[in-house]
Amino acid sequence: MFKAIVYTQWRWSRLLVLAGTVTAFALPIMSVQGLNVLGEAAPWTARDILEHAESRSVWYAVLAGVLGLLLATTVWHSDHRGRHQYALSLPVPRWQFVMQRFGAGAVLLGAPVLAFAAGCLLAAASLTLPDGLQTYPVALSLRFALAAFVAYGVFFAISAATVRTAAYVLALVGAVLATQVLLEAAHIEIDLLGTFYERASYWPGPAEIFTGRWTLIDV
Amino acid sequence: MSNAIEVRELLYQVKTFEIRDFTLNVPSGSIYGFLGPNGCGKTTTIQLLLGLRRARGGSISVLGHAVPRGVTRVLARTGYVPEHPHLYPNLTVDESLQYHAAFYPGWDRDRAKGMLSRFDLRGSQAVGRLSKGETGKLLVLVALAQMPELLVLDEPTDGLDPVVRRDVMTALLDYVSEHKATVFVSSHLVHELERACDWIGVMDRGRMVVEMPMQSFKRGIKRLRFTQPPALTQETPFEVLSRSAAESTGLGEEWLVSGWEPAMAQALESGSGALREIVDMDLEESFVALLSRSRASLS
Numbered sequence: 001m002f003k004a005i006v007y008t009q010w011r012w013s014r015l016l017v018l019a020g021t022v023t024a025f026a027l028p029i030m031s032v033q034g035l036n037v038l039g040e041a042a043p044w045t046a047r048d049i050l051e052h053a054e055s056r057s058v059w060y061a062v063l064a065g066v067l068g069l070l071l072a073t074t075v076w077h078s079d080h081r082g083r084h085q086y087a088l089s090l091p092v093p094r095w096q097f098v099m100q101r102f103g104a105g106a107v108l109l110g111a112p113v114l115a116f117a118a119g120c121l122l123a124a125a126s127l128t129l130p131d132g133l134q135t136y137p138v139a140l141s142l143r144f145a146l147a148a149f150v151a152y153g154v155f156f157a158i159s160a161a162t163v164r165t166a167a168y169v170l171a172l173v174g175a176v177l178a179t180q181v182l183l184e185a186a187h188i189e190i191d192l193l194g195t196f197y198e199r200a201s202y203w204p205g206p207a208e209i210f211t212g213r214w215t216l217i218d219v
Numbered sequence: 220m221s222n223a224i225e226v227r228e229l230l231y232q233v234k235t236f237e238i239r240d241f242t243l244n245v246p247s248g249s250i251y252g253f254l255g256p257n258g259c260g261k262t263t264t265i266q267l268l269l270g271l272r273r274a275r276g277g278s279i280s281v282l283g284h285a286v287p288r289g290v291t292r293v294l295a296r297t298g299y300v301p302e303h304p305h306l307y308p309n310l311t312v313d314e315s316l317q318y319h320a321a322f323y324p325g326w327d328r329d330r331a332k333g334m335l336s337r338f339d340l341r342g343s344q345a346v347g348r349l350s351k352g353e354t355g356k357l358l359v360l361v362a363l364a365q366m367p368e369l370l371v372l373d374e375p376t377d378g379l380d381p382v383v384r385r386d387v388m389t390a391l392l393d394y395v396s397e398h399k400a401t402v403f404v405s406s407h408l409v410h411e412l413e414r415a416c417d418w419i420g421v422m423d424r425g426r427m428v429v430e431m432p433m434q435s436f437k438r439g440i441k442r443l444r445f446t447q448p449p450a451l452t453q454e455t456p457f458e459v460l461s462r463s464a465a466e467s468t469g470l471g472e473e474w475l476v477s478g479w480e481p482a483m484a485q486a487l488e489s490g491s492g493a494l495r496e497i498v499d500m501d502l503e504e505s506f507v508a509l510l511s512r513s514r515a516s517l518s
Contacts, residue, residue, distance in 0.1 A: 004321035011310060078307045086305040088271050089296035090322045 001092070002100050009104040013074045017108050020067045024116035025064060026120060027161055028123040028140075030217055031056035035127070046130050057214035060116075064144050065210065067112055068151025075105045076159045093139060102156055117141035120216060133217055138218050148207045221368050221476050223282055223401040224249045224268060230276035230351035231267060231375060231425075231435075238263060238425040239278060241277070245403050245418065250395060252412035252433070253405040254506055255422035262407040264422065265373050269299060282369055293369075295323065296360030302373040304354045308347025315346050316364070323365040331364035338386065359387050363394050370395070372404040388415065413437075413502040421509055427515040429477075440505040441479040442498040448472040449492025455482055459511040471495065475508045 012015070035044070035052055045050075079087050087097055120137035127135060158166065180192045200207045224245035238260050245251045255261045266272045267280055269289030270371040277322040279286040281293045306315050312335070320326040326471040335342060338356040340349075349357060355375065362370060370391070392415060396404055406412055412419065413433075429436070451459065452483060460475040471493075477496075487494050500508070 001321045004318045007312065007314075008307065011314070076311065082305050082307070085271065085301055085303075086307065089294060089299050089301070089305065091291050091293075092322060093291055201308055212361060 002103065006101045006104040006107055008078075009075065009108055013071060013076060013105075013108055013122055016070050017072060017111050020112040021115040024063060024067070024112035025119040025214065026117065026145075027059060028119040029126075030136075031059070032123045032127055032216065044130075046133050046219075048066070049129065050215070050219070053180075053215040053217040054213075055215075060140065060159045061147060061210045063116075064147035066147045068108065068153075069155045071105050071109055072152050072155035073159050075101055075156060076083055080159075088129065101160075101218075104153060105156065113141075113148055115146045116144050121155075123216060127217070129217065130134045132219060134219070135217055136166060137216060140214065143209065143214060150206055150209050178189075221247050223249075223278075224403060225280045226264075226268070226277065227317075228277040229264075229267065229279065231272065231274045232361075232453075232507055234398065236263075236425065238267075241422075241425070241427055242430075242459050243420060243427060243484035244430065245399050245401060247401050249418045250402040250404065250416045251418040252416035253403060253422065254412060255405070255407065256408065256510065257407060259423050261422055261427045262373055265371055265403075265405060269294065269297065275481040296367055297369045297371055298367035300358045300362050300370075300372045300375045301325055302377070304346075304356075304358060305429050306346050306357065306361070308345065311342065311348055312340055312344050312349075315357070316342075316361065319361050319365070327364050330359060330366075334363065334390065335361045337390070351365065352379050355383060355387060356380050358373065359390055363390065364437075366398070368400055370402045372402065374406055374426060375404065376408065377406070384411070390422065392474055395418060404457050409503040409506050410501075421513075423510050423513050426513075429510055436505065437500075437502060439479050440475070440477045440500050440508065442500055442504075442516075443474040443476055443479075443487075443494060444496040445474070445492055446470065446471040446495045447493035449487055450476070456480070456486075467478060475500075477509070 031053070031192050088094070090097065117137070117140075120141050124135035124137040129135065134204065158169065161169075176192055176196065183192065199205050202208055202212045222244050224243060226243035226455070229238055229241035229243075229494070231241075234336065236465070241264070243264075251266075253261055265271065265415060267274050268279060268286065270287040270293070277453040283376060284290070284293050284294055284420065286293060300344060307318070310318060316331055316335075320328070320331070338353075340353055340357060340360070345352075346354070353377075359372075362372075376387055379387065388411070394400065404412065404416070418431070419433050419436050431439075440460075449469065457476045457478040457480075460477055462472055462474045465471045465473050465506060479498050482495060484497060
């Protein structure tokens with residue numbers, strides 16, 4: 001049964017998975033490629049290399065988030081179109097069907113995650129760094145994997161919900177924004193957005209994985 | 220005879236529509252025609268039977284399991300053909316069959332293959348690109364290849380051309396006669412049900428109007444033409460659904476009655492009435508008469 005679900009998921013998401021896999025493999029290699037070329041022309045200091053690596057690191061987080069988001073939305077797309085009649089009429093408990101759908105998407109997400117790890121290892125192997133700097137391909141790959149799965153999990157939950165639930169979530173976000181605007185207009189110093197961002201982005205917030213150091217090269 | 224489907228005092232409400240005090244008995248092994256005008260609640264009832272919607276009250280039992288608690292076991296033994304195609308449009312026919320088969324341990328690959336060629340369907344064609352007739356055939360194929368004990372068919376031939384309709388009905392009836400399965404089929408195509416069904420239930424505005432064996436239904440509803448209508452009393456052994464002046468002559472009256480028995484003719488003759496003619500009615504006329512009666516009593 002799981003195999004059949006993975007297959008349907010593959011049929012719907014294969015272009016995305018293929019494009020994601022190629023991008024995930026290429027991104028770490030491309031991010032250090034310039035470094036080597038520049039390094040040959042004019043020797044770089046350790047500081048320059050770190051700055052260069054950090055400037056590229058944001059794209060790793062963006063890629064992880066985008067992959068999770070896009071894959072999660074394709075998981076339910078066909079079921080939403082049929083108002084979930086097909087899934088509900090199958091002789092499987094609903095929780096089990098949802099878990100299998102989640103698992104199928106996670107399996108497919110494994111391809112770009114592994115490709116990213118391969119890209120990181122290849123990029124690291126191609127570098128010759130000055131003393132004091134090291135590459136962290138495994139740590140970066142694990143961070144990427146975790147971030148991609150967190151994004152996938154969050155957006156899977158949102159896209160599994162009904163349109164009404166999605167509307168409630170949007171209404172809540174809109175209400176927070178409107179309240180913030182009103183508070184600022186009234187010169188009341190309460191930073192709702194900042195508080196929300198901090199709660200989400202720092203431990204134990206779910207987006208904590210996206211903040212912090214994403215560099216392939218570090219001291 | 221046990222019932223494959225039993226519904227008691229069902230209550231379901233959504234916005235302005237409700238199903239109330241709804242009772243249904245589908246005997247095992249029967250072909251049960253579920254009739255009703257568009258929008259009367261047939262599809263909603265079917266979705267309640269299969270756990271796709273949740274009732275507010277009452278009880279539903281299908282194949283001996285309470286719904287929604289035991290719905291997974293019900294669905295494993297039930298072939299369902301929904302009103303609107305539910306298969307994933309971006310899979311091919313072959314892929315759809317493989318996907319569906321993965322959920323049904325009793326899936327009969329040979330039957331599926333045989334029906335594929337019998338229905339002239341190409342396995343490589345995308346489901347979303349099938350014509351309406353081909354989609355209808357695929358849905359029936361999928362329902363039958365899972366070897367169900369119960370078939371729940373929601374307007375299975377609605378919008379299909381006569382050739383496809385005949386193919387679909389033949390396949391269904393072949394399966395039923397072969398496996399003694401129970402069939403619960405909803406439709407507003409009265410003539411189609413008249414030929415195939417042995418039980419009938421008529422629903423209108425969320426309520427069951429009548430439920431009885433097809434033969435009783437057809438035998439019991441008559442049009443009586445009187446030159447001299449008898450006086451109606453409490454003891455009149457049949458129910459008068461409607462009465463009007465005779466259309467052809469303008470003399471006498473025409474009555475539409477249910478619960479008619481042949482022996483009643485003599486009793487009428489011996490009383491004050493003069494019965495001129497007893498006219499058999501087809502299912503459609505009976506259906507329309509029952510609905511008119513039901514609506515009149517509700518208003």
